[in-house]
Amino acid sequence: MRILFIAVCSFLLCCKTGWSTDEKHVAVFLLIGQSNAGLPHLVGDHFEYDADPATMAAHAAEVRGMGVDIIGGCCGSTPAHIAAISEALNS
Secondary structure (H helix, E strand, O other), rough: OOOOOOOOOOOOOOOOOHHHHHHHHHHOOOEEEOOOOOEEEEEOOOOEEOHHHHHHHHHHHHHHOOOOEEEEEEOOOOHHHHHHHHHHHHH
């Protein structure tokens, strides 16, 4: 899998309170990923995306293995894409 864009979010825990209070903040820190359904291609007056639901599902399973907690779809994703992702992550 080729990663084209990575957004990095840092979570800084400072020394003012110590781990006893910082742990509850770390517990709610989630990684969220949502992808386009492939790359957009202009077809007439609209965009079509080149990733089918099975491709999106395979990539969703791969990023779940990388530690991503919440996975969804973005531009070009259809109900079929989301259903395939859901099935792949719940099987």
